[in-house]
Amino acid sequence: xxxxxxxxxxxxxxxxxxxxxxxxxxxxxxxxxxxxxxxxxxxxxxxxxxxxxxxxxxxxxxxxxxxxxxx
Numbered sequence: 235x236x237x238x239x240x241x242x243x244x245x246x247x248x249x250x251x252x253x254x255x256x257x258x259x260x261x262x263x264x265x266x267x268x269x270x271x272x273x274x275x276x277x278x279x280x281x282x283x284x285x286x287x288x289x290x291x292x293x294x295x296x297x298x299x300x301x302x303x304x305x
Contacts, residue, residue: 240267241258241260241265241267244267247267247268247269247271247272248261248266248267248268249261249266249268249269249272250269250271250272252269252271252272253269254267254269256269256270257269257270258270259273261273261276261302262276262282262285262286262289262302262303263276263279263281263285263302263303263304264301264302264304265301265302281303284303285302285303285304288300288302288303289302
């Protein structure tokens with residue numbers, strides 16, 4: 235199974251191992267699938283803004299599969 239398929243079917247957060255029942259989102263830093271609690275923590279990391287800007291630049295280039303600044 236590839237990473238994209240796994241994102242939609244996995245049951246636990248790649249960081250904390252908690253349930254994804256309450257929602258899921260991909261990390262801005264890599265291809266990890268995060269629970270909403272871990273996503274909130276991620277937004278407070280020092281390089282978060284840099285990761286978001288890099289993602290936006292890749293989207294402008296047509297790259298919708300950017301692996302993140304740590305990917």
